[in-house]
Amino acid sequence: MPIAELFLGAFLQVLLERLASRELLNFARREGIDKLLKKWEGMLISINLVLDDAEDGQLAGNVGVKLWLENLRNLAYDIEDLLDEFTTKSAKDESKAKPRASKACLLLPSCGFILNPCAFMFDCKMRSKIEEMDGRLKNLITQKDILKLREANGNQSADHRQHKPLPTTSVPEYFVSRKDEKGEILELLTRGGR
Known part of the structure; x- marks a missing residue:
């Protein structure tokens, strides 16, 4: 697998771990997007399973797979940025809620967030980004199916690797040493200085 896809696979694993983190799940529940993020997690898992096949398609010159x-x-990258925004907003919400915890806010936990116009604008902006990301993710899943990318399971991967030529580091039989040429060059250099 090329370095880029190896990195992409590792990056998707990090995104999946972040989507499953307790802090993000708590924030998602408060914002009412927990089901959506769970759906994203499933979609990213499905995409992650086809990376090997996509890499093969790209190596075969399939422009659609490359795109x-x-x-x-x-x-x-955009989902990671969005998750960073969630983390930042969650931290801000928690820091604002703690000092202002009045009896009314304890009874109505969302009262501090609804009355703040900046928070409302942020929520609208965030919801717009969420909808955009959701659409793009659904589009990738649709394209994955159109491109007929197959999910790799343990057996397919092992069989698939057997058919792939392994990179070789062995020296071919026709390899010619440059030892004689090196010696001649050194002799010429040492004679030239005299």
């Missing part, structure tokens, strides 16, 4: 991988890479 799909580029779109996936861009979306993964």
Whole structure:
């Protein structure tokens, strides 16, 4: 697998771990997007399972697969940015809620967030980004199916690797040493200085 796809696979694993983190899940529940993020997690798992096949398609020169991988890479970066925004907003919400915890706010936990116009604008902006990411993710899943990318399971991967030529580091039989040429060059250099 080329370095880029190896990196992309590792990056998707990090995104999956972040989507499953307790802090993000708590924030998602408060914002009412927990089901959506769970759906994203499933979609990213499905995409992650076809990376080997996508890499083979790209190596075979399939332009559609190459474009799909580029779109996936861009979306993964954008999702990471969105998760960073969630983390930042969650931390801000928690820091604002703690000092202002009045009896009314304890009874109505969302009262501090609804009355703040900046928070409302942020929520609208965030929801717009969420909808955009969701659409792009659904599009990647549709394209994955159109491109007929197959999910690799343990047996397929092992069989598939057997048919792939392994990179070789052995020296071919026709390899000619440059030892004699090196000696001649050194002799010429040492004679030339005299």
